[in-house]
Amino acid sequence: MKTGECMALVACYECKKEISSEAPSCPHCGAKKPSNVKTYLLGTVGVIIAWAIYAVSSTDTSSPEAREKMNAQAAIEKCWETQRRESLDAGQKQFLAGVCEGMESKYTAKYGTNP
Structure with missing residues (x-):
């Protein structure tokens, strides 16, 4: 000291x-x-486990409509992920943004909520 x-x-x-x-x-x-x-580690693990339990219990994947909704959300996420790629030029990014926005519009029209 x-x-x-x-x-x-x-x-x-x-x-x-x-x-x-x-x-x-x-x-x-x-x-x-x-x-x-x-x-810290125990707290982090606890939060992750609680989140996983919540996610599993709040997601009803038993019905075909629920699975279709989840697949549509995943497709929209993948679309935006692809649109953010560094290797695309501005025109490609703009085109993909339009595609992703169209997918979101169809999702909102079908399910009444934003993806």
């Missing part, structure tokens, strides 16, 4: 007694400081 620096006192996450922020474990109860990386 450099001269003039002081350690902060924080509450132990387990026993709540004050300990140094630099202490690897609590001198009172022995609890080890939780790893920030572990906490």
Whole structure:
């Protein structure tokens, strides 16, 4: 530690007694400081799992119409992805933009919502 620096006192996450922020474990109860990386990774994995469960439960793919709607959305996404390619010239990009917009219009007319 450099001269003039002081350690902060924080509450132990387990026993709540004050300990140094630099202490690897609590001198009172022995609890080890939780790893920030572990906490971050567990939180991230939890969010991904929750999103996946939501996506699966909210998407009804059992009916042919639902599958058709999903395929139409995927086709529109692929169209815009192709339109954004760096290798296309301005005329090709403009043509593809018109195609993608036409696909979106048909989707909106058929399903009553934007893709």
